[in-house]
Amino acid sequence: TILARRVLRASARPLKGSRMLSWLTGQGDGKVDATMGDAKAVVTSGPGIGEHTYDYDLIVIGGGSGGLSCAKNAAMLGAKVAVCDFVQPSPAGTKWGLGGTCVNVGCIPKKLMHQASLLGEGMSDARSYGWEVPEVTHKWETMVENVQNHIKSINFGYRSELMTEGVKYLNAYAVFSDPHTIDCTDKKGKVTTVTAARFVIAVGGRPRYPEIPGGKELTISSDDLFSLTSPPGTTLCIGASYISLECAGFIQGLGMKAHVMMRSIPLRGFDQQMASQVKNYMQEHGVNFIEQAVPTAVEEAEGGQKKVTWKYADGTVGEGLFDTVLVAIGRDAETTKIGLDKAGVATNPKTGKIPANGEQTNVEHIYAIGDVLDGRPELTPVAIQAGKILAKRLFGGSTKAMDYEGVPTTVFTPLEYGCVGLSEEDAIAAMGEKNVEVYHSYFKPLEWTVPHRGDNACYAKLVVDKRANERVIGLHVCGPNAGEITQGFAVAMKLGATKEVFDDTVGIHPTSAEEFTILKVTKSSGVSAEKAGC
DSSP states (O other): OHHHHHHHHHTTSOOOHHHHHHHHHOOOOSOEEEEETTEEEEEOOOOOSSOSSSSEEEEEEOOSHHHHHHHHHHHHTTOOEEEEOOOOOOTTOOOOOTTHHHHHHSHHHHHHHHHHHHHHHHHHHHGGGTOOOOOOOOOHHHHHHHHHHHHHHHHHHHHHHHHHHTOEEEOSEEEEEETTEEEEEOTTOOEEEEEEEEEEEOOOEEEOOOSSTTTTTTOBOHHHHTTOSSOOOSEEEESOSHHHHHHHHHHHHTTSOEEEEESSOSSTTSOHHHHHHHHHHHHHTTOEEEESEEEEEEEEOGGGOEEEEEEETTSOEEEEEESEEEEOSOEEESOTTTTHHHHTOOOOTTTOOBOOBTTBOSSTTEEEOGGGBTTSOOOHHHHHHHHHHHHHHHHSOOOOOOOOSSOOEEEOSSSOEEEEEOOHHHHHHHHOGGGEEEEEEEEOOGGGTTTTOOTTOEEEEEEEEGGGTTEEEEEEEESTTHHHHHHHHHHHHHTTOBHHHHHHSOOOTTOSGGGGGSOOOBGGGOOOOOOOOO
C-alpha cells in the first residue's frame, strides 16, 4: 500500500510538522490553483504515489541543481523517483560528473577562480598595510587541480545524497518515446526503457558557438575553461555576457592578458549604468575591449596560437593573435534531442525553451524547471527553489507556487555587481519617468583607502516608486562583496521595504552595505553623487 511504502522509505528519516501530516495523509493530487503574478501554478489531478502501473512516480531528466532538488524533495515525500543524467562532451571533449552546470562548469569554479584573482589583489594591497610580501606568481595548474578536487567531492556528495534518499540514479541519456516512456542510453550504448507517471524536464542549456570558420573547432567555452591543464594565456573572450566578463576578469587578475569582443552593450538585461561601471573598472585594470565588433573567422596560427579576424559595425576589419579563444555569446536549451515531439511537449520555436503555466507544460503530467523554462531567470537558486516547491505540490499537498519576481543575483566581475528588482531603465519604461526616483552615491570602501585605489569606483543606488510611498523596486551595488550585500537587502525588498525603512535602519559602520541606509542624493536633483570621507 501507499502507507506501507511511505513507512519503509521514511524509516531512517525523522519527520516533523507539515511533512509528517503529508506523509500520513498521502495528499498531493487534486487541482490546485496558486496565483503567481500573471501566471498560475496548476497541479492537475492524476496518478499519485503508487496509484499507477508505471516504473516510477516521477522521473527527473537532468541531474543539475534544479533536477536534484526536485528529485530529493519528491523522494523525501515518499515518491519513487529516478534521475537521468548524462553529460555529452563539449566540442573540445570536456566531460564532468553529476551536478549540472553550476557545480561543474559554472558558479562554483567561477567563484573560486574569482577568489584566486582577489587574493592576488589582496597581496598587492598588503604591502600598504605593512606586510613585506615578496613578488608572487600564480600557478594555474595548482589552482585547477584543487578546484577540480573540490568539484569531485561535490559530485560524490550528490551521488551519496541520492542513495540516502532512495533516488535511482541513471547515468544515461534520456529520450522520450511516448508521453510516459523514455529510452535511456548509457555510455556503452545500452538502452534501457523506463516509464513514469510524471516527468520533470531539467536539462538546462549549453554554450552557443558562432557560425563562422573555426568558431567551434578552434575555440573553447566555459564548459572547458575551468579544467584546462595549462594556463589560457592571452585570451579573447567573445561576447559581453556576464560569463564572458567574469572569465575575462579573473584571467586578467591572474596575470594574463584578457580581451573582450563586444558586439553592442555589456551585460545585456542588466542596469546599463551599472554595466558601464563594471566595464570601466575592468578597462582601468587592463582588460582590453574590442567594441562594436563581431568575429568572422578563427584560424590556426604558428606556435599553437589562434588568429581571429573580426568586422566592426562601420565595416572596417581587424585581426589579432591569441593563445585561447573563449566563446560566451549565449546558451541554448538542451531540448532538441530528447524527443519532446514524441511526448507532445511544445517549445518556443525561436529559443527551444519550454513555455509553462507555472512549471507545467502543455502536457499535464510533464513539468519543466530551470534554464529550459521560457521567460524565467536562468539562475541556479531559482531552479533549486522551483524544484523543491514543485515536488511539494506534486507529492506533499502544498499549494505554494514559485515566485519568479524579485530574484537577487550577482555578477562576479573584478568589481562585483549585485542587484535585485528592476533596473532603472525597466522601472522608467514600466512606470514612467515622473513616477520613478533614484537615490545614489559613489563610495570607496575603507579597505581601499590605505592602498590608495578605487576613488569613487564603487556605486550604490535605490530605484523607488514615488506613487507607492517610495517603495524600493530596484537595488544595485558595484563593490566588494556585492553578493553578500544584495542577499540581505533582497529579504527587505521581498517584504515591500520603502526608502523610509532603509533610512530608519541603523547602518553598520564602517561597511559598504551601510551606504544604502544613508542615501540622500537623488538623480533628479542634479547634485553630484561623489563623496569624500566616511
